[in-house]
Amino acid sequence: MILCLLINLGILGVFKYGNFLIASMNHALRLLHIQAMPYQFHLLLPVGISFYTFQALGYIIDVYRNETPAEKNFIGYALFVSFFPQLVAGPIERSGNLLNQMKNIEHLKLWDAKRITSGAILMTWGFFMKMVIADRAALLVDPVFDGYQMYGGTEFIVAAVFFAIQIYCDFGSYSMIAIGSARIMGFKLMENFNAPYFAVSIRDFWSRWHISLSTWFRDYLYIPLGGNRRGCLRKALNIMSVFLVSGLWHGASWNYVVWGGIHGLYQVLADFLEPYRKKVLQKAKVNTACFSWRLLRIVSTFVLVAFAWIFFRADNIRVALHIIQRIFTRPTPWILFNGELFTLGLDRIEMNILVVSVLILGLVDYVRYKKKLTIDAFLMEQNLWFEWTALIGMILMIYIFGKYGPAFNAQQFIYFQF
Numbered sequence: 001m002i003l004c005l006l007i008n009l010g011i012l013g014v015f016k017y018g019n020f021l022i023a024s025m026n027h028a029l030r031l032l033h034i035q036a037m038p039y040q041f042h043l044l045l046p047v048g049i050s051f052y053t054f055q056a057l058g059y060i061i062d063v064y065r066n067e068t069p070a071e072k073n074f075i076g077y078a079l080f081v082s083f084f085p086q087l088v089a090g091p092i093e094r095s096g097n098l099l100n101q102m103k104n105i106e107h108l109k110l111w112d113a114k115r116i117t118s119g120a121i122l123m124t125w126g127f128f129m130k131m132v133i134a135d136r137a138a139l140l141v142d143p144v145f146d147g148y149q150m151y152g153g154t155e156f157i158v159a160a161v162f163f164a165i166q167i168y169c170d171f172g173s174y175s176m177i178a179i180g181s182a183r184i185m186g187f188k189l190m191e192n193f194n195a196p197y198f199a200v201s202i203r204d205f206w207s208r209w210h211i212s213l214s215t216w217f218r219d220y221l222y223i224p225l226g227g228n229r230r231g232c233l234r235k236a237l238n239i240m241s242v243f244l245v246s247g248l249w250h251g252a253s254w255n256y257v258v259w260g261g262i263h264g265l266y267q268v269l270a271d272f273l274e275p276y277r278k279k280v281l282q283k284a285k286v287n288t289a290c291f292s293w294r295l296l297r298i299v300s301t302f303v304l305v306a307f308a309w310i311f312f313r314a315d316n317i318r319v320a321l322h323i324i325q326r327i328f329t330r331p332t333p334w335i336l337f338n339g340e341l342f343t344l345g346l347d348r349i350e351m352n353i354l355v356v357s358v359l360i361l362g363l364v365d366y367v368r369y370k371k372k373l374t375i376d377a378f379l380m381e382q383n384l385w386f387e388w389t390a391l392i393g394m395i396l397m398i399y400i401f402g403k404y405g406p407a408f409n410a411q412q413f414i415y416f417q418f
Contacts, residue, residue: 001064005057012053015045020252048088050249052081054216059095061220068095076102083187085178089171089413091192091212101187108186114380115183121376121391122180125364128394130173130413131402133357137166139403140345140354145313148323152332155344156310156323163313164306165358168196171210174413180376191374195365197305200297202266205305213249217242236271240264250312255320259311266304353401 013021018041026036059080062068071077080099086092109115144151144159151159175192182189192212199205206214222242228235240261247260281288307324314320335341342348367378379387 001060004060008053008056008060012049014041015043015049017248017252018043024254051090051092052087054092054213054249056081058092058216058220059099062095068099071095071099083182085182085185085187086175086189089174089178090210091175091178091190092216093189093212097190098187105186110186112186115186118376118380119180119183121379122176122183122374124180124391124394124398125375126173126176126180127398127402128173128357129169129176129361131398133354133361134166134169134173135403136346136350136354136357136401137162137169139350141166141313143345145315145319145323148314148319148326151326152330152335153327154332154335156327158341158344160306160310160313162354164197164302164309165361167309167312168193169361170413195369197302198298198365198369199301199305200294201301202263202270202304205301206263213246217246221245232271236268239267243267253316255311255314255317258317258320259308262308262311266308357397357401 022037022040029036059068059071059077063070071080076099079102080093080095083093083098083102141159141163144155145163148156172193179189179191190212192210194208194211196205196208199208222238225238225241226234227238243260243264244257245260246263247257250256250260287293310323311317311320314323342351346354364375367373367375371378373381379390382390
């Protein structure tokens with residue numbers, strides 16, 4: 001097992017982290033006035049290497065734990081690791097789910113109208129999230145973050161909020177398309193997002209965001225480190241370790257590590273302050289069962305998540321700190337009223353299309369949050385006229401309002417770089 005882990009992590013380390021480690025080492029050497037290493041790797045990063053490496057690692061550990069039998073058929077194993085719908089950006093599948101389905105592929109029913117309809121709805125919704133929302137939001141987000149020296153605090157707040165929407169729709173759309181296309185072929189992939197911006201805490205957010213990765217880290221890193229079984233201090237260290245590694249997994253740059261560390265710190269502080277929070281709420285006689293309290297928790301969680309996204313989106317830590325400084329020291333609230341907002345990348349019409357699309361996204365996520373139904377399950381339990389109206393409406397919005405064509409610089413999926 002150790003040999004297999006070293007081989008897989010070694011390949012990932014060379015391709016993804018080789019230059020990062022050399023650059024970090026050189027920076028440390030320069031601080032000590034020691035000559036830096038001149039060598040750098042000149043290798044193309046294979047698309048999706050983090051995803052299929054973790055999928056392979058999960059299989060190795062499952063076999064070692066006797067939780068899944070070793071696959072004797074190399075073609076079957078290769079199909080599991082390189083299953084094309086989720087190869088480049090997840091979900092990170094488990095051998096107990098996907099590999100078992102592939103072993104029973106001969107029993108797969110080729111034509112199943114209900115299954116194919118379900119997959120087609122998921123794919124259509126994925127295209128809507130990507131082409132109508134994510135790529136449109138990028139037209140505002142990219143100019144502000146790339147030209148960070150030109151803007152004030154309110155512009156950065158607006159850009160951070162829209163980046164939170166962009167990255168959710170960008171990554172969530174790929175997961176939807178992957179899950180939908182696999183379902184059409186008869187394979188059921190695990191759900192990767194569950195209305196994350198309706199989360200009422202950071203811990204709740206990570207139970208809804210990139211579920212395949214967060215559960216992977218829970219099962220293969222957090223629990224083996226001891227989880228919450230070895231006291232409060234060890235639990236805090238385990239949480240921070242997991243989130244720092246999660247940040248590094250997302251990219252070979254220190255700003256990703258800081259992003260992960262912020263989320264880890266959120267959870268450590270929440271655990272530490274929990275007893276005091278309960279006492280304050282009891283003394284203040286706050287009704288924690290009402291809608292207003294839940295709404296406050298949802299909004300505050302979103303603010304914390306959006307703040308951390310600044311480090312994720314910024315080119316480096318220095319840029320992120322510059323943006324945060326401007327948010328607090330150079331407020332420009334007048335741009336919300338004098339029309340300057342529509343000069344950031346989206347004119348008034350495009351902004352209205354984005355706002356309406358985000359409201360549709362919120363409605364779909366609210367159904368998922370309240371009724372525990374994905375969009376395909378919700379539409380397929382409705383009357384036929386409603387189902388087809390919603391589906392045709394999404395298709396028309398993709399064709400009319402989708403960002404594509406020769407005049408548009410199509411945005412690749414953000415998570416392809418990971």
